[in-house]
Amino acid sequence: MCLLAALAWRSLAAAQGLACDACHGSPGPGRVAAPLCQSCHTGTALRNSGRIRFRSAMDESGKPRQAADATFGVPLNLRYAQATGHGGLKCVTCHGEPHQQPHARVLADCAPCHQKVDTIEGGPHGLHPLGEQWIAAHGLAVDEAGAAACRKCHGTDERGTVLSRAQAERRFQTRYGEKRFARGTPIGCYSCHAGPSPA
Numbered sequence: 001m002c003l004l005a006a007l008a009w010r011s012l013a014a015a016q017g018l019a020c021d022a023c024h025g026s027p028g029p030g031r032v033a034a035p036l037c038q039s040c041h042t043g044t045a046l047r048n049s050g051r052i053r054f055r056s057a058m059d060e061s062g063k064p065r066q067a068a069d070a071t072f073g074v075p076l077n078l079r080y081a082q083a084t085g086h087g088g089l090k091c092v093t094c095h096g097e098p099h100q101q102p103h104a105r106v107l108a109d110c111a112p113c114h115q116k117v118d119t120i121e122g123g124p125h126g127l128h129p130l131g132e133q134w135i136a137a138h139g140l141a142v143d144e145a146g147a148a149a150c151r152k153c154h155g156t157d158e159r160g161t162v163l164s165r166a167q168a169e170r171r172f173q174t175r176y177g178e179k180r181f182a183r184g185t186p187i188g189c190y191s192c193h194a195g196p197s198p199a
């Protein structure tokens with residue numbers, strides 16, 4: 001990155017809240033050239049290194065944080081630019097370059113790549129299909145496998161976490177009436193059901 005671009009980007013990044021040092025560490029011997037996503041994205045709601053997301057890649061000792069869970073990680077010995085995930089696709093296909101703003105976009109909808117997907121957790125990072133198809137199918141998945149697997153993203157209290165945010169404006173017609181979610185709203189089981197078990 002050229003110096004001017006780096007400077008312009010630096011002020012943008014600072015305004016957004018993640019400065020160079022948050023990912024690369026302070027200039028000096030501990031500086032990390034190629035930070036790993038999992039130093040901040042340390043796992044799921046059921047297994048993580050203290051939080052699902054941290055705002056600094058370094059732990060208290062100033063070293064890159066070890067992730068308790070590899071769900072959102074770059075595989076060992078690879079760099080982000082080369083690594084692949086779901087369907088053998090490069091991470092960059094769905095998340096873009098680490099230096100864009102915000103630092104990672106998400107390609108969440110299955111439809112651009114699949115006509116129809118029949119799976120419970122075969123999507124990226126264990127995600128299920130989205131929309132009407134999943135609304136009709138998820139009850140059976142829970143009846144068969146239990147709700148424990150859902151808590152990875154919908155939270156130990158099933159009220160939603162940063163891992164179950166609506167990725168776009170959503171509007172569903174359900175037997176509980178019309179349900180609308182603004183982009184970014186954490187979706188939990190209680191968003192539609194009266195409690196963790198359907199009433």
Ligand code: HEC
Pocket residue numbers: 001006009010013018019020021022023024033034035036037079080081082098099103
């Ligand atoms: C959200 C985290 C994040 C932030 C913030 C960030 N970077 Fe990076 N940066 C990365 C990642 C991840 C890589 C490595 C990509 C790879 O391994 O393919 C990288 C790579 C680089 C590289 C290439 C290093 C090499 O040896 O190939 C440079 C230079 C760099 N960043 C500079 C900066 C500067 C300057 C800033 C602040 C203006 C910054 N970065 C902010 C995550 C970040």
Ligand code: HEC
Pocket residue numbers: 017018022023035036037038039040041053054055056057080091095098102103104105106
């Ligand atoms: C310095 C810690 C840090 C590093 C390193 C980091 N992230 Fe993040 N990431 C965050 C935080 C904090 C948020 C939440 C941002 C907010 O709430 O403003 C986030 C949000 C995200 C989101 C959600 C964006 C959205 O629209 O909801 C994605 C996807 C993401 N990061 C992917 C990545 C990828 C891919 C990498 C590796 C290239 C990475 N992150 C590296 C801290 C980090």
Ligand code: HEC
Pocket residue numbers: 037038041052053072073074075083084085086089090091092093094095106107108109124125127153162163164165
């Ligand atoms: C087919 C698209 C796709 C590919 C390929 C992909 N991801 Fe993701 N990624 C997603 C989706 C969708 C989410 C949102 C999941 C959620 O919020 O539950 C996500 C979320 C993330 C997050 C953010 C977790 C958080 O805190 O919100 C990180 C970090 C991440 N992915 C890293 C990676 C890495 C590293 C790779 C490559 C090894 C990769 N992803 C490959 C689609 C993809």
Ligand code: HEC
Pocket residue numbers: 086087088089093094107108109110111112113114117118119122123124127128129130
């Ligand atoms: C950017 C494109 C992309 C997105 C977005 C995407 N996938 Fe995939 N997916 C692929 C590719 C490529 C493969 C590998 C296909 C193959 O091996 O034939 C794959 C494979 C799969 C498989 C393995 C079984 C099969 O059909 O081959 C499942 C299940 C799956 N995806 C589910 C999902 C779900 C659910 C979503 C949305 C939450 C999703 N995918 C989003 C590209 C994508």
Ligand code: HEC
Pocket residue numbers: 135136137138139140142143147150154158172174175176179187188189190191192193196198199
């Ligand atoms: C967007 C609204 C919505 C959300 C969010 C939601 N559900 Fe449902 N749920 C429904 C609807 C509608 C049905 C009935 C679907 C059908 O039969 O077509 C249903 C059915 C069920 C059933 C089948 C039993 C029954 O009464 O039909 C179970 C079990 C269930 N949901 C559990 C869950 C769990 C666990 C979560 C959270 C991880 C969750 N649901 C999140 C709307 C929702």
Ligand code: HEC
Pocket residue numbers: 108120121125126127128129130131132134135138139141142147149150151152153154163164165166167168170187
């Ligand atoms: C890997 C993370 C992850 C897991 C595991 C997960 N969910 Fe979700 N769930 C999400 C995300 C992200 C959304 C919001 C997607 C959107 O609308 O953009 C969501 C949305 C939903 C919705 C609303 C429909 C929709 O398209 O938004 C229902 C219903 C639901 N989940 C039920 C479940 C059930 C039941 C389980 C367990 C069998 C489960 N989820 C497991 C991440 C997850």
